[in-house]
Amino acid sequence: GAGVSQTPSNKVTEKGKYVELRCDPISGHTALYWYRQSLGQGPEFLIYFQGTGAADDSGLPNDRFFAVRPEGSVSTLKIQRTERGDSAVYLCASSLSNSGNTMYFGEGSWLTVV
């Protein structure tokens, strides 16, 4: 596709439920990133994939958060036992790893935990 695509755009879930957020990067981009953005804040790094492997998952806040990228393209961010504090916009970005760190963001998935 022309840009980074994220689904769903909005998700409302009950506390304790399981949520999956999907990211489809720009075609040919080998690097994929997940960020979380709370209202009035800058994006906060969660995890970075180079190809299929998680090269850096140091930003995942706890073991309720997990992400996969099994074929090196689409990625899924999974959140177990959601809490109200997980409410935020989850942004995905991708980049061509051989062009430095120029990242292109998707529109985000707005998660609300009630």
Place this chain on the structure above:
Amino acid sequence: GENVEQHPSTLSVQEGDSAVIKCTYSDSASNYFPWYKQELGKRPQLIIDIRSNVGEKKDQRIAVTLNKTAKHFSLHITETQPEDSAVYFCAASHQGAQKLVFGQGTRLTINP
């Protein structure tokens, strides 16, 4: 790890005037400094970036300056227009880390 501080948090200027947003970073190994513009409910969009081998970069009304010694970089917008109103984020990274660390953002308002 890297820490990026951004100032001011809000900035209001008259249309046609210039706006300047400043950021400082902590990791001397950082070598890439992009600026993103984010309109309400939209994705962050890259507007300009600079790498540590240059001190200044300009693209039409937008320029970025970098002072590696002082570890700070700034965004300059000249001849501001109402469509420049948005939240602007600075960020920093180095090749080894790949990830970007963002500042807290500056809400820029251009008054007609």
